[in-house]
Amino acid sequence: MTQLHFNLNMDKLKDEIMNSNMNAIYKSTAVLILNEYMEKERDEFLDVPPYARTGSSRDYRNGYYEREYLMSIGKVKLRVPRTRSGEFSPSIFEKYQRCDQAFVLALLEMVVNGVSTRKVRNVVEELCGESVSKSFVSSLTEKLDPIVNKWANRNLANTYYPYIFVDAMYIKVREHRKVVSKAVYIATAISEDNQREVLGLKVDHTESYEAWKSFLKELKGRGLHSPRLMISDAHKGLKKAIQEEFLGTSWQRCTVHFKRNIVDQLPKKGMSEVITGLKRIFKAVTPDDARNFKEEFVTRYEEDPKLNQALKTLEEGFDDAIQYLNEEEKYHTFIRSTNSLERLNEEVRRRERVIRIFPNTQSAFRLIGAVLMDYEGQQKNKKRFIRNKS
Template identity: 25%
Template sequence: MARLLPPQALDALIAGAQATGTPLDGPDGLLGQMTKAVIERALQTEMTHHLGYEHGDNDGAGSGNSRNGSYGKTVLTTAGPVRIAVPRDRNGEFAPQIVPKRSRRLGAVDEMILSLYARGMSTRDIRDHLAEVYGADVSPALISNITDVVVDEITTWQNRPLEAVYPIVYIDALVVKIRDGGVVTNKAAHLVIGVDVEGVKNVLGIWIEANEGAKFWLTVLTALKNRGMRDALIVCCDGLRGLPEAINAVWPKATVQTCVTHLIRNSMKFVAYSERKHIARALRPIYTAIDENAALHALDELRAEHGKRYPGLVAAWERAWEAFIPFLSFDTEIRRVIYTTNAIESMNFQLRKTLKTRGHFPSDEAAIKLLYLGIRRIEGRHIDGDGPLPAGTIRGTGTMGWNRALNHFAIVFGDRLPI
């Protein structure tokens, strides 16, 4: 509106509001009045298009249909509730698109509610927020119905076709509290994140399971394969029971690699907080070693210097050693993109924060709905899942240093990498 109206018109509107004591926002504010005027003008334009002639035009004589007054309707907008006059035609055939029949809110309101829900606000929190900020009375049931519109979208998203090959796949788990049989239990929400040949990260799917194992993982990976993913070059995971066996069965050529970031973090749990910076420096020679022999030497030094005081620290690396050493066979450029999981860690941090504010969920489906909305917000995807994106956003997040790493992927993995 500010771009369409000349500055003089805007100044006149603001001056008029100040002269009459009209606030800028709020239910009776200037923005609400402008919203009302714009909506009603748009409805009149729709009516003109429907009838085929302007209001008062002689061409409408004998056309068989004409304007027939209007009826009042209150709609919820991002400026608050607005009372508008909806035009109607004599034949009762006019079906407005900007404010459809039986609709009591504009599409932007749905987007706002979904955005608030994706950030962890409960339906009652959103209701209170809308009442406090916009003066709108919206029931929790209505908000729940609005968020339920993504259920079909989730099904489509979970079954969408995938790329044939992903150079890197990360598999991670978030703990969610779900009510099951009257008891709140901890379940794992597993996220599979793929990095495609362009270096863009996307969540490929969400699976919730209380008891993971080889059979569960075989089902998950087979579903990914059936969606078109025939190969993964490197799969990074972290101590998920039965997963390496399932990977070898579905993608036999894939390199299974423990997540170095998680390995460092898990081993640091055994270290006193005051000494973590010192121990972190002691761990660095292990995962930056030029080969396995150099890494073993660095591990021996860690064991000799800190083994007695922190045996759990050393044991964590010893248990994960076989799953860690594939990392050492790669060039520095590939190591960097495997190790640097900032985008994934950032996503997990935001999702964990959202889960924490919500407490527990009534069902697996409710947990998946919130996680999906959070992922969609993080990845920058539009409200309809397939529509145009806001300016400057992409579908997914990029990977720093990807072009350099891709050259080394092409050398190491040859024709398995589709470029």
Template identity: 30%
Template sequence: MSKIQKAPKPQEVQATIKEFTREFLGEVLEAELEEFLGYKKYERSDSDNYRNGYTPKSVKTTCGPIELLVPRDRKGEFEPQLIRKRQTMLDEIENQITALYAKGMSTRDIQEILSDMYGFDVSPSLISKITDRILPKIKEWQARPLKEKYFLLWIDCIFYNIREDGQVRKKAIYVVISIDLEGYKEILGFWIDGTESSRFWLGVLNDLKARGVRDVFIFSVDGLTGLDKAIEATFPKADIQRCVVHQIRNSLRYVSWKDKRELARDLKKVYGAPTLEVAEREFEDFSAKWGEKYPHVVKSWEANWEALTTFFRYPVEIRRVMYTTNIIESVNSKFRKATAGRRVFPTEESLLKCLYMAAMELERKWRRPIKDWPSIYAQLSILFEDRL
């Protein structure tokens, strides 16, 4: 009766895989040099360049660190493609580092994961250098050509702590999110600036124009200083809608807890009205009821009334897109998740890397037009017939 063969131990399997990987990498490097020189090993040739021994090299892989012998040529012109000169880890590890960074993990977290999984140490500075390789992609993405016309652009602001000149400063990151004329969502770019001004916004909007944008039907904004004037100067035909949800939040910020629910219910009668005329009557009732107790709320709505009620010019299907913030909230939620592990960013570039990779993940999920797009486009084709 034959003996039952014992199953190999996990460490034995790992050692076998590691040795196979080492042999495979060595064979590929030999094949690369053979292709470069133009003749096989031990084959006679008239070439004045030939093999010249090996250089030992340690490479980090998913099997752990592997010691390799990299073949050389006499002239030193051979450039391996599988494992490039000065490369200390395989591309698969670098891709994993970039993916973990995109998920919001800090360089220290990634360092610990690689150590636990593969048994080698990677310094935080090396992790930063690896993720820095996407910086040229970010510049290319930020300057990419855009479509000529957009149905709707949201401009939103998020604040992050960034270290600058030895101090931690809170800086605003402005993000522009769009819906094109096919109903697809897209992030057009990020802009960093310490202060809001008409000049700054002119720069942002002219950047969009320089990248090909010729017309925007509607802007949805959050009362950012100087933005309305910049929009009027660069896209004079566009309607401007002040974000109703942000206005409600600002209104409730200084309202007593016991009054919040009732006041919010009364405000909903205003922005949820079927027509502008009904909204004006509801606001008169709202002012009479709450004006004495919360005059700042009433004054804020009065001051911004025209921009807050732009959406009443449009059919219901378009209104929902204009005054709801579902798309903005989904973007902000993704950005918060991607940056949750970092209270302070060492540089602006480190923050942009996180936001860019989060934006790429979002856009991979945005593969369908927004809800009710055929109905919305039918309305747009009538309202903007001369601009489509």
């Protein structure tokens, strides 16, 4: 390992201290040390002291070249020694590569956490004393591509997920010089050891049967096994795709969306007692209790013509909305609705609002994928959200 024994240029360092700010002092000190370090490395590589003449030298000194280098304290200009053959390479750049990576990762974390491009540019300028363009920030975020792609295509065959949640949200994307709306499909799950995981995502043109079928096929292609229960809203195309792609899987209609659909068909006034009776149905612990509560509710209000449409909706969607009652009671709160996925969508939306319009589909996939990876990492660091009963 190279040992440093050298004299600093104290006059130059003193001048920097007296006439510059601290950032300039840090930079000038780093430059002096690093330049001297590289000089010593070249001496060791040649195994010949400066100005010495010997026939056994493996190479010859060949002056210097200047190179700008970005460190955590900002950008510095180094005087890099070289040899005639070009075989010598200072280890400085390898050793300080971790510093560069930490700097880039910090900027990427800012982007993932919803910091605007403008603010990121301001931070870079403050740290480095250099103004940067939007393209510079974009080039940094592109470093996420291989990471997100690897995660989004990982194998799912080694874990069984009994409960899977699927939903879609809409974002704005620039495409062919126009701003268009695109659907983001997201699938999450509860594993057998009670961990929440994000299974995957897809950005497509619109929410349709064909798009949902394609998304589910991709999950199956990655090894996803048919779950016991799939939880979603009542999108007809999604329901049809689930029935075709996951034979034997029960479909659970989100009870929150279902109750909201029923309430929307009630008169606006004087319905508090009716709504209380409706909620009672979905507080049942067993399918038989839920059916009994439902029959009582229908018998009580079936003569009221104002409630006909609401009762019809209840009857048509009831069986799909109580599938969760066939599972263990400890899971009921977690699998009767898509609330957990809705909260995740809101987290994505919070960071997406900063961008407002994605420049292209890949940038949308990149950022949303990074947000989902971050969420999944947080979940894995938490204790299992359902404690197994002994």
